[in-house]
């Protein structure tokens with residue numbers, strides 16, 4: 001037997017913790033934290049360690065599968081699957097072919113790039129992703145403020161004196177839109193330095209418990225932030241010099257904020273006016289301060305506006321682009337420039353066929369997919385690729401999507417499993433795991449308080465007949481006559497004098513981009529700069545600087561004139577729309593929010609025996625004791641949760657960690673009919689059955705699904 005150890009990094013979530021794999025005769029038998037990783041320094045979470053069970057899962061799809069007339073999956077060869085897929089695609093207009101990209105592909109440089117390039121080359125509008133349930137509002141906010149849709153401003157954790165978190169639970173999620181290994185230590189570091197961490201959240205989360213908690217009502221952040229701004233402007237706490245130097249259009253904000261003093265918003269937010277006043281003063285007068293929002297700030301009715309206001313707090317207090325404040329992201333690979341050059345850095349350039357939504361990075365709200373399939377007309381969605389995603393569980397109203405999917409002419413999924421969504425597919429093509437492919441961090445690595453780069457080779461060969469997604473898209477594209485990322489594209493990205501290859505590969509493309517990027521060796525012109533060889537010599541990665549760069553505004557802001565824009569028309573309209581918030585519905589008096597768990601990852605790690613161990617490993621709804629009593633629901637008992645759109649049954653966990661009126665339920669549960677045996681037995685319910693897929697309920701500026709703050713009622717079962 002040969003036993004080897006191989007250094008790699010985890011690609012489940014955003015810290016990208018360093019891992020060491022033990023490989024016995026070509027099989028990964030153990031994953032452990034990499035003590036020599038300069039930033040994660042021997043730390044990893046239970047999911048990363050347990051990934052070995054996913055890697056070797058007997059339920060994994062290892063061969064192409066085709067659904068037969070009886071609705072069962074049969075093994076077929078790659079050749080027959082691809083021949084049939086290509087033939088069926090050729091028979092369809094290109095604008096009727098589409099794709100949904102899930103969350104895991106964001107951690108694969110090759111998958112994400114080739115998928116986007118494939119759809120782009122087809123010229124179809126049908127690009128959907130997990131982004132409309134996650135982060136597109138952040139991108140839209142950046143487009144409006146900075147004219148730079150891929151910009152991901154992030155908190156300078158190692159230097160800040162005051163961090164305000166809105167709708168993030170980094171002690172469980174490990175940080176998102178932020179690449180910060182050992183985030184718990186980073187947050188404790190702030191308080192140890194004498195600074196403060198304030199968590200604004202409807203639930204007393206793990207992070208809120210460890211630091212200061214401000215309990216807000218679900219979906220009320222816009223009013224809370226406007227009230228903080230009102231105090232800052234009214235009390236002369238704004239940094240007028242910074243505002244003048246960095247921005248245009250502040251008056252629109254002043255006017256809007258003036259209408260929302262804390263006393264007026266108290267009833268809406270549930271946060272006492274004096275608490276808001278003090279918070280605003282403390283934020284504005286701290287030596288440095290930064291506000292950071294994550295999914296809890298992105299899934300409400302005014303997601304994009306909230307994203308804007310979070311940055312605005314830092315901007316008007318003089319904390320943008322300076323140490324300890326909010327910093328501009330900057331990739332080792334200049335992703336924003338790349339996206340601009342290949343025409344993917346768009347916001348509000350195209351409109352969706354249904355609903356008239358603006359595109360965000362070329363994609364449209366995933367909640368539209370069901371209607372796009374069933375609504376006839378030019379550009380009707382007829383063929384769908386679902387790539388590393390499970391939208392029936394992750395998108396509002398999965399039952400509607402489940403009814404629409406069988407009406408497609410062709411559905412193809414690239415995945416590790418038969419999941420709740422691709423069980424409706426014509427073909428499931430086996431994809432490699434991250435242990436089976438080389439990689440290069442692109443998506444989140446740019447939002448890094450400590451700039452860092454690590455690349456990895458594949459740890460083991462693909463199991464079974466699994467193939468890398470990019471190669472599958474490349475082959476399909478070539479055979480139907482479109483070029484996803486051709487040599488022409490390469491030339492655009494990095495004009496070269498040397499020999500040009502015949503075909504672009506991810507490795508070639510990204511090693512080139514690395515070399516021409518801000519840390520690159522400029523194809524040999526800059527000594528000591530990065531290139532692929534240097535990265536191979538540093539398998540645990542390289543810290544590129546002690547701190548993220550400040551003074552980036554001129555480079556980061558793409559608006560003409562180079563200043564942050566605070567009065568984009570779309571924003572001003574949205575501020576005006578705030579007034580007509582619909583009144584509460586007495587039939588559904590409570591508000592549903594989401595919840596992430598340490599040992600779940602969205603919908604797809606419920607098949608790991610280690611992660612599912614323990615008597616408490618059940619799907620539960622957290623309910624305040626007052627609401628439980630009113631509904632006659634008891635702790636541990638069954639509860640039915642109803643909304644205007646659907647109902648679910650699950651178990652009640654009665655706890656005052658949620659305030660009265662708030663119910664918290666994790667998404668990604670309620671598996672049925674997929675190929676993952678343990679997940680199917682784990683029970684629970686799909687909380688997104690309670691969410692609306694009506695166009696009127698989709699957030700206007702970024703097409704965000706409304707997943708936090710859904711009006712619900714409780715019943716005892």
Ligand SMILES: Nc1nc2c(c(=O)[nH]1)N[C@H]1C(S)=C(S)[C@@H](COP(=O)(O)OP(=O)(O)OC[C@H]3O[C@@H](n4cnc5c(=O)[nH]c(N)nc54)[C@H](O)[C@@H]3O)O[C@H]1N2
Pocket residue numbers: 101102103104105108130133134295387388389390391393394395414415416417419431432433434469594595601602603604667668687688707
């Ligand atoms: N109510 C509510 N809903 C939410 C959220 C919420 O907070 N509340 N969060 C939203 C967010 S932030 C997200 S990101 C989405 C996630 O939404 P999705 O991405 O649609 O769902 P996942 O559960 O992540 O499913 C990922 C799929 O990818 C597969 N997979 C894993 N690794 C690989 C790989 O390397 N290659 C391929 N081809 N497949 C792979 C898994 O087997 C699984 O089937 O859910 C969203 N939905």
Ligand SMILES: Nc1nc2c(c(=O)[nH]1)N[C@H]1C(S)=C(S)[C@@H](COP(=O)(O)OP(=O)(O)OC[C@H]3O[C@@H](n4cnc5c(=O)[nH]c(N)nc54)[C@H](O)[C@@H]3O)O[C@H]1N2
Pocket residue numbers: 013014103134166167168169170172173174175176200201202203205216217218219220221294295296297300593594595596597598599600601602708709
């Ligand atoms: N263990 C684990 N880690 C994960 C994931 C996972 O599923 N499990 N998923 C990964 C993914 S895809 C993502 S995108 C990230 C997400 O990373 P985070 O956003 O940090 O994760 P969440 O736990 O969803 O945190 C959202 C918080 O927002 C709060 N919230 C809900 N509604 C509101 C509101 O209206 N206002 C405010 N202020 N707060 C609100 C919720 O109570 C919750 O605490 O996590 C990643 N990491």
Ligand code: SF4
Pocket residue numbers: 010011012013014015016017043044045046047048049174
């Ligand atoms: S926190 Fe866990 S899942 Fe996320 S990268 Fe680190 S080890 Fe992987």
Ligand SMILES: [Mo]
Pocket residue numbers: 103130134
């Ligand atoms: Mo996400």
